Amino acid sequence: MTISRSTLREVPPGLEDLYVELAAPPRLVAHLRLVHDVAVQLLTGFAERWPELAVDAEAVRFGAATHDLGKVRHPEELSTPGSLHEPAGERLLVELGYPPSAARFAGSHGSWTRPGISTEELLVSLADKVWKNSRITGLEDLVGARITAATGQQPWEVFLHLDDLLGATGAGADRRLAHQAAHPLAG
Template sequence: MTDLLCAALDAPGYAPLPSRARELLETLGAPPRLGAHLRVVHDVALSLTGWAAGRASFDAAAVLFGAATHDIGKVLHPAELSGPGSAHEPAGYALLVSHGIPEDLARFARTHGSWSAPDVTGEDLLVSLADKVWKAKRVPELEERVVSWLGGPAWETFMALDDELSRIASEADSRLAFQGSYPTDG
């Protein structure tokens, strides 16, 4: 593991990644920026799962692992750390499975970019949402899917979710600065 990856994974201010996710990043020699990105998305997912816990039934540990590994395929497609692309999604899924991660956890690498598919779960939606709102990106269609999944009076659920996402988005600049302070290579 490089010193910069270690710094990204250990820097104060964000929740530590699940140990298995961290071990994978270390074993794979992940770029420091990927480590930083996964830290901030995982931290946002931690906030979202805490907020949603009383509103719906879901596997919070799966969401947190998914957030911590959703972009792991960028180890194989490093150009997608600073540019567009989705080749990392199936590659990440295959990489996780090849390292013994069960399909129900590895799937987030594949599903985080396809939240509009008909078979996505609430857990998939939360990982996708965390991967958007960490940088203050709001996606109305995704948020509508989350509101529908959460249930309850739609308008009340929407307002509560909007308040939570606005709170999370208000801290995006510090997350962007943290991620941007790490290089996309070695």
């Protein structure tokens, strides 16, 4: 089954217009939509399995749909590794009038071990990895610890359920990667 824009969950209101306003490259927009879609899948799974975990779902959705916007200022990072887009994206969103609490996702999605990181920021980071079926033990451990603290469940039990959810979500990575690659780097 191929992915089309109509099969992806819609990004938060106003963000499609923002992508156009910033002349975001098609591959970047495809990536933001895909990570947003995975974030919504994770939010649904978390709400069903761990309703005690307090999460601002709207913040996660916004963060997932904007986390890499700094790549409009550092387009070289669309095809090569780099982290210059992280602080640039956070600054860009603040310059555009978004509150720092919303812009923070652009700056933190690659540095989930920094002090004071929120559960919402961890979930955006997780979605940004799981969309391509990348599993990062340290990140998953941090998320698992938040779930354990909120639910009182045993860490091993949380691990088993989190592993199942991430494995099922990551299983669609080949289709997502092909979808993203079908979009040009420049637009």
